[in-house]
Amino acid sequence: MNKIIRFTCQKCGKCCGAEVIVSYADVYRLSEDEKIREEILKKHQPRQVKGNFVYSTNSLMGLKEKYPCCFLKDNKCSIYELRPQICRIYPFLVLPDTVKPKRPYKIIATRKTSEGSLFHLAIIGLNCPGLGIGEEVDFDKLFEIGMKEYEYFKDTYHNLLLSEITACTENFVNNVK
Numbered sequence: 044m045n046k047i048i049r050f051t052c053q054k055c056g057k058c059c060g061a062e063v064i065v066s067y068a069d070v071y072r073l074s075e076d077e078k079i080r081e082e083i084l085k086k087h088q089p090r091q092v093k094g095n096f097v098y099s100t101n102s103l104m105g106l107k108e109k110y111p112c113c114f115l116k117d118n119k120c121s122i123y124e125l126r127p128q129i130c131r132i133y134p135f136l137v138l139p140d141t142v143k144p145k146r147p148y149k150i151i152a153t154r155k156t157s158e159g160s161l162f163h164l165a166i167i168g169l170n171c172p173g174l175g176i177g178e179e180v181d182f183d184k185l186f187e188i189g190m191k192e193y194e195y196f197k198d199t200y201h202n203l204l205l206s207e208i209t210a211c212t213e214n215f216v217n218n219v220k
């Protein structure tokens with residue numbers, strides 16, 4: 044049986060004050076906004092971390108500063124509808140079994156898809172002050188939000204990997220739209 048985890052966001056803004064790494068699915072979503080898309084195409088700055096290309100909300104917008112997130116305005120998210128996946132379920136994250144984040148995390152539940160792939164629900168923001176407070180966390184709901192991204196972009200990811208354009212946001216944005 045899963046352990047009960049409680050969480051209520053305290054709206055402290057700490058998670059928006061850290062570097063926010065985005066996924067390709069996030070870039071795709073952000074590029075729905077014409078203005079942001081233009082900025083991404085003009086200014087995106089991939090960073091290489093241990094051989095992998097990484098983008099953050101700030102590096103996509105051409106900013107050298109890693110934090111706070113450039114979309115935080117007056118302590119509110121200015122792109123709420125388009126916000127990255129991690130912002131939707133933080134301090135939790137849904138991870139395919141093959142992905143091992145470099146920062147400390149704690150797996151709290153696991154699900155297998157009908158195709159047999161293993162996904163974990165993890166606490167990635169171990170210092171989030173909202174943990175342990177209030178409502179019991181609905182694991183199914185978090186899995187649903189997290190998995191939707193992987194399901195929706197499954198074919199896209201696959202094609203991108205095949206065509207070896209994963210490292211280039213510009214190609215990504217231009218090829219999937």
Ligand code: SF4
Nearest residue numbers: 052053056058171173
């Ligand atoms: S998710 Fe956690 S860190 Fe982020 S604003 Fe809420 S309480 Fe603060």
Ligand code: SF4
Nearest residue numbers: 059112114115120130
């Ligand atoms: S995209 Fe929005 S919710 Fe996410 S870190 Fe930036 S300001 Fe916060």
